[in-house]
Amino acid sequence: MGFTRLLTLVVTVASLLRFDQVIAAHTNSSLRVRQNTAVPVYNTCTVPRSFALTFDDGLYGYSEKLDGHLNRANAKGSFFINGQNWGCIYDSADQLLARFNQGHFIGSHTWSHVHLNQGTYDQIDRQLELLETAMIKILGVKPLYMRPPYGEYNDVVLQVLRNRGYKGLVMWSQDSGDTHIPAPSSSPVIRSYRSYPEKTIVLNHEVKDFTVEEVIPAVIPILQRKGFSLQTVPECLGLSSDPADWYVRVQEAGTRDDSWTCEGTPLPGKFE
The missing domain is CATH 3.20.20.370 (Glycoside hydrolase/deacetylase)
Structure with missing residues (x-):
């Protein structure tokens, strides 16, 4: 194999390795973000x-x-x-x-x-x-x-x-x-x-x-x-x-007033 051809092959392999490392780093970074922000x-x-x-x-x-x-x-x-x-x-x-x-x-x-x-x-x-x-x-x-x-x-x-x-x-x-x-x-x-x-x-x-x-x-x-x-x-x-x-x-336990009501709130099984 000629020197020029060998040098080209080495450069190509090195480039591919760097690309894989970039992809891996990005993937691992994304996983870390999801793991760190997820609720267990x-x-x-x-x-x-x-x-x-x-x-x-x-x-x-x-x-x-x-x-x-x-x-x-x-x-x-x-x-x-x-x-x-x-x-x-x-x-x-x-x-x-x-x-x-x-x-x-x-x-x-x-x-x-x-x-x-x-x-x-x-x-x-x-x-x-x-x-x-x-x-x-x-x-x-x-x-x-x-x-x-x-x-x-x-x-x-x-x-x-x-x-x-x-x-x-x-x-x-x-x-x-x-x-x-x-x-x-x-x-x-x-x-x-x-x-x-x-x-x-x-x-x-x-x-x-x-x-x-x-x-x-x-x-x-x-x-x-x-x-x-x-x-x-x-x-x-x-x-x-x-x-x-x-x-x-948030505060001390409260005392009941007119706001302590379920009126106007969703009924059982309902969002609205």
Whole structure:
């Protein structure tokens, strides 16, 4: 091979290598941006021997009894609440404040329990804003974690969460199935709990009477005998055991006035 031809080949190879490096650097940079700006999605605990009891759709008429079961067992619950679903959040303000003061975790489940993947950016944003406003009025804090109704989310949902300053979207690793079993059939749910491993985040619904009346009182001692620590979601994820890190403190808990109303807000299942 002549010297000129060899030199040309070397230059060509070097150019290709530089091009590949540029493409790789650009790709890695893009990945870093997406990773650094994405809201994390959590579906299982990370702390050994931890277990998270989570409850959706409240508050409701069974909420006080449910909190009592947890408190007597020195167990913590994680509650993803709505503003207007099985009732108006302002009508349960005292119970929500009591739950908050007892150290349970409160997260957003949207205002009216909508299918978020069917909404526009503005509609999703409004769902979160309404629930945040209610929590600020009642508790003085804005939530930093959200669970999407039906477990449905997409990139738009994650973008809205990021732009509103949320720290995470919380899913689950086990579904108790309490919404799929005709009441009062608590036995299948209790049997399922016996098989759940450590580091489980389990989905329940506090609007189900047999969940509150039968399942939770039965499974708490089962889980504790297995050596599981019943923790809030941020605790079991190893994020923080300090409630101050679970929310943004905006003001002191408020006093009810005429603005504490669900009138004029979206009805259950509706964006508008």
